[in-house]
Amino acid sequence: MASGLRRNDILSVLRGSGQATVEELARRFAVTEQTIRRDLAELAAAGRIERVHGGAALRSGVANIVYEERRGLNAGAKDRIGALVARHVPANASLFINIGTTTEAVARHLVDRGPLTVVTNNINVASILAPNEGCEIIVTGGVLRRADGGLVGDLASQTIGQFKVDIAIIGASALDEAGDLYDFDLREVHVSRAIIANARAVFLVADASKFDRAAPVCIASMADVDAVFSDRALPPALARSCARWGTAVHVANGQGADA
Numbered sequence: 001m002a003s004g005l006r007r008n009d010i011l012s013v014l015r016g017s018g019q020a021t022v023e024e025l026a027r028r029f030a031v032t033e034q035t036i037r038r039d040l041a042e043l044a045a046a047g048r049i050e051r052v053h054g055g056a057a058l059r060s061g062v063a064n065i066v067y068e069e070r071r072g073l074n075a076g077a078k079d080r081i082g083a084l085v086a087r088h089v090p091a092n093a094s095l096f097i098n099i100g101t102t103t104e105a106v107a108r109h110l111v112d113r114g115p116l117t118v119v120t121n122n123i124n125v126a127s128i129l130a131p132n133e134g135c136e137i138i139v140t141g142g143v144l145r146r147a148d149g150g151l152v153g154d155l156a157s158q159t160i161g162q163f164k165v166d167i168a169i170i171g172a173s174a175l176d177e178a179g180d181l182y183d184f185d186l187r188e189v190h191v192s193r194a195i196i197a198n199a200r201a202v203f204l205v206a207d208a209s210k211f212d213r214a215a216p217v218c219i220a221s222m223a224d225v226d227a228v229f230s231d232r233a234l235p236p237a238l239a240r241s242c243a244r245w246g247t248a249v250h251v252a253n254g255q256g257a258d259a
Contacts, residue, residue, distance in 0.1 A: 006031070007039050010056075011048060019057035019209055052212045077207040077231035078105040080252035085169060085203060085229050086110055088250070093117075093166045096195045097125045099150035099188060100171030102205040104128060110135070119163050121156045121191055123149035138163075143187070152187035157194040168199030174213040175206060179222035179241045182215035189217045201226040208232035222247050 006029055013020055013028065022040070026033045040056045043049045049056045082105030089095065089110065094117040097103050107128040110116065114134025120126055121140040129135050142156030170192055172181040181204065183189050196202050196219075204225045211234075222228060222241070227248040234242065234249055242249050 003039065003042075007043055010036075010039055010043065014049060014056065019052060019055060019212055021055035024055070050212070057209060057212045077252070078102045078205075079108075080231055081205050081207060081229050082106040082109045084250055084252040085205060086113065088203070088227070088229075089113065089116070089167065091115065094163070095119070096160065096163075096165050096168040096170070096199055098122060098168070098170045098192055098195055099145075099148060099152075100205070102207060103169055103171045106169050106205060117165070119160065119165060121151040121160070123151065140191075142191070145185070145188075150188060152185065152191055154190075156191045160191065160194040160198055163198055165199050166201065168195045168202045169205060170195060170202065171205050172210060172215075172219055174215040175210050175222070175238070176214075177235060177237050179238055179245075181219040181222065181225075183217050183219055184215050186217050189219050192219045196220055196224055204228045206230050211235060211238075 009029070010025060013025065022033050022036050025036045029036070040049065040051060043056070044051050078101060081102055085106045086109035091113070092115055097107060097118055097120045099122045103122065104124050107125045111129060111132050114132055116132070116135045117138070118125070118129055118135055119138045119140065121142060123139070123144070126137050126139050129137055140151050140156040140159040142151035143153040145152055173184055174182040176182070183192065202225045204222065204227070206228065208231055222238075223245040225247050227250060228234070228242065229250045229252065231252050233239065233251055239249060
């Protein structure tokens, strides 16, 4: 395979999984690891990817990946996370569910649950839960972000401030080793902060690709989170911090249960 074609295929792999190791890519394309490292170096130099330890990930920074690509990234992992979170949501609970493809995965696993009360600034979440007749759905209002169906701005924050719910289920675009949560849109961050402030418990949902991404606006610390749900164990330093803060860590295995 010509190097140009292979590099395009590498991008396709990363769009599907979020990240990949040099070893995985070399095996997939039946070339040496040295060849893959050269490919990754060229893609990184062109601004198409980011190098991470042992491999590469889709590039992130001051602009988020477009919604359709995000929805396909790590779809299986997000589904497992969604199933696991749903197991931790009791009947008759009141919930905030914010913007994000992983929070939407949670919503899909709540369609057959009820009764529930869900307050959301995510039109997609409202649509997903609409068939659940036992679920009361309250949409915040706000400025529509057409790219992903999110509602942001002061009206969304003000609506959230009128509630005190049992559990907030939130996503983030990136996590760093210090345990801080980040996103790209300051308006969305303000809404997320309001959600955290008005929930009795906060569940963070984040697939492992978020550990290798960067975003510019800080939402909060995982010290403010009661439980984090992911598809892979947290980096050791972050896991130790969670233990110190009392943040429970749940890892979804292939059956959607705690590993």
